[in-house]
Amino acid sequence: MSLRNQIRKGSTEILILTLLADQPMYGYLISQELDRRSGGYFEMKEGLLYPTLHRMEKEGLLRSEWQKTDSARRRKYYNITSQGREMLATQSADWQLFIRKLQEMLSDTDGLGAAQTAE
Amino acid sequence: MSLRNQIRKGSTEILILTLLADQPMYGYLISQELDRRSGGYFEMKEGLLYPTLHRMEKEGLLRSEWQKTDSARRRKYYNITSQGREMLATQSADWQLFIRKLQEMLSDTDGLGAAQTAE
DNA sequence: GCTAATACATAATTTAGTGATGTATAACAG
DNA sequence: CTGTTATACATCACTAAATTATGTATTAGC
Numbered sequence: 001m002s003l004r005n006q007i008r009k010g011s012t013e014i015l016i017l018t019l020l021a022d023q024p025m026y027g028y029l030i031s032q033e034l035d036r037r038s039g040g041y042f043e044m045k046e047g048l049l050y051p052t053l054h055r056m057e058k059e060g061l062l063r064s065e066w067q068k069t070d071s072a073r074r075r076k077y078y079n080i081t082s083q084g085r086e087m088l089a090t091q092s093a094d095w096q097l098f099i100r101k102l103q104e105m106l107s108d109t110d111g112l113g114a115a116q117t118a119e
Numbered sequence: 120m121s122l123r124n125q126i127r128k129g130s131t132e133i134l135i136l137t138l139l140a141d142q143p144m145y146g147y148l149i150s151q152e153l154d155r156r157s158g159g160y161f162e163m164k165e166g167l168l169y170p171t172l173h174r175m176e177k178e179g180l181l182r183s184e185w186q187k188t189d190s191a192r193r194r195k196y197y198n199i200t201s202q203g204r205e206m207l208a209t210q211s212a213d214w215q216l217f218i219r220k221l222q223e224m225l226s227d228t229d230g231l232g233a234a235q236t237a238e
Numbered sequence: 239g240c241t242a243a244t245a246c247a248t249a250a251t252t253t254a255g256t257g258a259t260g261t262a263t264a265a266c267a268g
Numbered sequence: 269c270t271g272t273t274a275t276a277c278a279t280c281a282c283t284a285a286a287t288t289a290t291g292t293a294t295t296a297g298c
Contacts, residue, residue, distance in 0.1 A: 007129065009254070011221055018224055028276050037227060041220045048255055050278060063237040073263055073276060079237035092225060099218050101160045102130055105137055106211060108156060116143075118182040118198035128285070147245050167286055169247060192245060192294055 007098050012052055013061075014095065015042060017080060017088040020062065026075040027053055053078060061087050126217050131171055132180075133214065134161060136199060136207040139181065145194040146172055172197060180206050 019030055031049055034042045056062045061084035067075040080088075138149055150168055153161045175181045180203035186194040199207075 010126070011217075012254080014221075015224060018227075026276075027278095032275095038220055038224060041216075042224070045256065046276090046278080047257070047280090052254090054278095075276070081237050085236060095221065095225075097160075098130075101157055102133075102214065105134060105157060105161070106214075108137075116198065117204060118200050131285080145245075146247095164287065165245090165247080166249090166288070171285090173247095194245070 007094065011042065012044065012048065013056065014088065014091045015044070016052065016056065017061065017084055017091070020078055020080040021085065021088055024077045024079045026067075026077050028075075030078075056084070060084075126213065130161070131163065131167065132175065133207065133210045134163070135171065135175065136180065136203055136210070139197055139199040140204065140207055143196045143198045145186070145196050147194075149197075175203070179203075 015034060016030060019025060019033055025033065027046075027049055030053075031044050031046070034044055053062065053064075057064055057078070060081060062078045063081055064076050064078050067077055134153060135149060138144060138152055144152065146165075146168055149172075150163050150165070153163055172181065172183070176183055176197070179200060181197045182200055183195050183197050186196055
């Protein structure tokens with residue numbers, strides 16, 4: 001996968017990997033934590049979250065297990081795999097580079113002054 | 120459009136707006152300049168570039184005019200509109216916020232230590 | 239004269255993300 | 269104890285960003 005393809009995936013994967021790198025979590029908790037930790041900025045809809053978790057497990061980045069407690073509401077806990085940790089490191093580096101490159105482009109004026117603005 | 124929707128669009132629009140804020144350019148030159156200024160990092164395929172330029176013109180962010188010189192190869196020059204400049208300012212702010220929020224999430228460890236890694 | 243670069247464009251396909259809906263259990267308020 | 273809200277999982281139809289492939293035409297260079 002190319003650098004830009006990973007960026008194209010947006011922040012979804014890296015956010016999930018980041019949360020799970022700290023501790024195992026189930027889907028609903030992931031969405032709550034994302035919302036809480038980002039002050040409401042990162043919300044992840046269920047229609048994106050669950051299919052993404054399934055895909056990431058299929059790719060070997062995560063591993064899931066149903067909670068075995070009997071009385072509680074069923075919860076599928078996701079653990080990050082070593083492959084997932086590698087991916088997190090890769091994607092973090094990719095994002096850092098992307099951010100640096102974008103900042104460079106945004107701040108890069110060629111000194112010719114602004115072009116005329118069409119109406 | 121929500122903040123995250125703009126981010127979801129990727130860097131395509133903001134890169135085009137940034138280049139055109141300096142000077143009018145035609146499509147082919149935009150792709151060359153992106154490549155050159157980013158040291159090969161940002162390449163924009165024709166299948167993305169041209170439809171995006173058309174869409175942005177339709178949305179009023181750009182205005183195009185065919186070059187009137189007779190001997191030269193035909194070139195469609197794009198100028199940024201005042202609406203385009205507003206959009207550039209908006210999207211720059213959106214990206215700065217997104218980057219800050221993402222950095223916060225990536226650096227935010229809860230002090231509990233890493234979770235076990237599943238194999 | 240042939241090939242590569244310039245310069246535009248569209249069409250088919252893939253896939254990230256949205257919005258809607260469905261199921262089931264637990265907690266809570268009236 | 270009954271209706272509503274929150275928890276917790278999931279899938280489906282749709283939208284649209286990006287890739288890949290293809291097409292047309294002109295100009296430059298070997």
